[in-house]
Amino acid sequence: MENRASTNSLEKELGVSVIRRIAAGAEADVYMVRYHGVNAVLKVRCPKLYRSLDLDNRLRRNRTILEAKLIVRATEAGVNTPALLAVSPTHSSLLIELVKGDSLLTKGSSGLIRYSEQVGRLLGRMHKNMITHGDLTPSNIIVSGVQLFIIDFGLGDFTSTLEDKAVDVNLFLKIAETIAPQDSSRLRAQFRDGYIAETSKSHADAVFERLKEIRLRGRYIAERQLQ
Amino acid sequence: MVDAVIGIESTAHTIGVGICSLDGDILYNKWHTYTTSQGGIHPREAARHHARLAPSLVADALGYCRDVSVRPVAVASALGPGLGPCLRTGAVAARALSQSLSLPFLPVNHLVAHVEVARKFCSTSDPVTLFVSGGNTAVVLFRNGRYRMVGETLDIALGNMLDVLGREMGYGFPSGPKVLELAEKGTKMVDLPYTVKGQDMSFSGLLTKCKKLLSSGFSKEDVAKSAVETAFAMVVEVVERTVALSGSNEVSLTGGVARSRRLADMLSKMCSSRGAKLSVVPSELSGDNGGMISYVGSLMYGLVDGVRIDSSKVVPRWRIEQVPIPWRKS
Missing domain, CATH: 3.30.200.20 (Phosphorylase Kinase; domain 1)
Incomplete structure (x- = not known):
């Protein structure tokens, strides 16, 4: 009521x-x-x-x-x-505006493999423009025909710090790897290719280096002991 | 004669011994927690506390077995994750018990134990688990044969944040419960950093701001209320997102902070708005205890081979994703 x-x-x-x-x-x-x-x-x-x-x-x-x-x-x-x-x-x-299509989440692991390169491109373009999404899960990506649309900027921000960018990348890859664990290295490589295409190799290297650091920050990571 | 597994917990502040039948009934669960009058946990002092109490806790458990005709068939030990000195102390007790009774030694992951013992009280088999304690803040889902942390703290645990805040206010360990009590008396909400990054959370900025508020004269009650309300809203939001993403219809609350009525109240409001159900682990099994370790031992028994004593090393860093869960179907 x-x-x-x-x-x-x-x-x-x-x-x-x-x-x-x-x-x-x-x-x-x-x-x-x-x-x-x-x-x-x-x-x-x-x-x-x-x-x-x-x-x-x-x-x-x-x-x-x-x-x-x-x-x-x-x-x-x-x-x-x-x-x-x-x-x-x-x-x-x-x-x-209403965009017709289904979320990438509904496309399962095959959808992730098909579109991860394009997701990398879109995120790269956002990051190049100082936009971080903050919640780039597969359910916030709409597959409309052959194009992808990004929705829900509700946790996004205007920032260009390496940290925020790496957090964006981490979230998408972490969920993608949870949905398709057997294809995780392929997904990651394709995503990275797309991201490099929109930004640059050196930028992508810096972001992925930070991503590694972020994952090590999680609790009980064995590799962290060596640092 | 009932066959049962003896479990030993000593990952942080608590040394505990539990006994669980192979049918999964926790028959016996005794523990003792290291406390301080001021300051936090000193790992060496906590380990000393455990070493002092372990012999009598183990002897009492064996006495119980004799008295009620329970036959120990394995020893389960929480080998990690946790504080090294504390882990080693419990492991020594477990190894000694395993050798003297010639029983298999089952290494148990402490995080799996919290999640499994809470799931035992759920009405569905695949809940979203929120695990909040002094050492952990994690949202856990079971997928592809493993438990996965789909959301977790990026820095300190929620319970740790409350304990440190309590310590700043002058209380000894564990001071989190004291902060929760003060929060109920608070009247004003102060804006604090609210940090949810996707599915992960951060509590260190909030803690820093609270320390500043305390030193600039805000009342303990208001700071406690603001900290508790903000931090709980963060975890409940992450759980809500996980429920929405996974389509799960049950949330399981576990860990020491599960004893907070306010957290259970917030989760239950969130759950009812989404047609989901909240199950809260019984309070005697929410904090660290040996009962949950023996329970996981009973799940492992017959499915997982015991390890040799010389390879029963403690694992201070041991992620939940690394542990195979053969008793659950993928």
Whole structure:
């Protein structure tokens, strides 16, 4: 009931009407909506009742505004990402272009092998433009025809530190390796090739060197004893 | 006569001995925890504490076996991960027991033990496990024959952060429970670094900020509340993301910090919003204990060969991904 009411005032504010909910993500509810005669996506960061109200408001509002800025910047840089149509900071909501397709997660290990080079390219292009994604899991990559689209910049940031870039790479590879453990070295090599194509070999070397360091920082890593 | 495995735990602050039947019933579970009046764990002092208490803990366990007709069939020992001096002390006790009774020696990974003993109390077989203690903060999933840490701390453990914060406030080890108690009396939330990087977390920035707040006059209660609320929100968010990603419908909470009512409350709110269920490990099995080691020993028994004493070295750094789990189907 509470959810429904807040969607109503949001629909009024943005001039949209909800068709149906298409996903209940970890952070946000995602709706298919009608907007000026076209279908679009409405992402609503709903309140999380488990955390304190102040913290919840702060996180949802800040993440929404930052995400809007990142989408615009990524679009300008030529990274495939759905266009931003409208923002509502009061409802922690974004209205975004609808891209048809399925997430890379649904394509399993064969999808990862097929697309890891392209994911490397896209991430390389983002990093070249000072954008880090912060949550580049296969479920945040949409396969649309032969193209990939990057969605959900909710944990992204404007930064160009080696650390943040390596964290991005680490997250994608770590999950990819969990889904397809038997193909991990192939996935990694393909991803790296794509990343180099958009940046440079020396840049990729630096990022992957940092990635090695990050993994060693995890707990109970035997190699760390030798350092 | 019931056949059972004796398990010994000594990875950090606690020396414990447990007995688990081959059917998986934890029959006996006694432990003693090293504490300080000020300061944190000194590994050598903790090991000395363990060495002092191990003989009587083992003798009591053997006495129990005689009294209730339990026949030990193997000795399980938590060989890692943990603090070297503490691990070695428990391992010496386990080796001696294994040799004197001519029983196979089963090396147990301490992390696997926390995860498995919590799973024993779950209603589904494949939960997302949140393991939070003084030494660990990890979100664990079982995939392709191994437990995998899908999210973990990049620096200090959540419990460690609470212990150090408590130490800064002047309490002895373990001071985490004291911080949790103070947090309940806090009235104001102060903005603290909230660091979730993908599935991983960082607590050191939050700790530094809390130390600064304390020295600039903020009340212990408010700092404790802000630290606890922020840190718990971080782990619950990572668990929520793992639940969403894996499609799992149960969350299992384990480790010493599992005793926090606030954490269980937050997780259960998150779970109910996603149609999932929360299982919290019983408090006598949440902290470090020998019962969980003997339980994993009972799972290993018959599937994993015992190791020779001369290759029963301790493994202070031993990741959960390195351990084969033959008792679970891939």
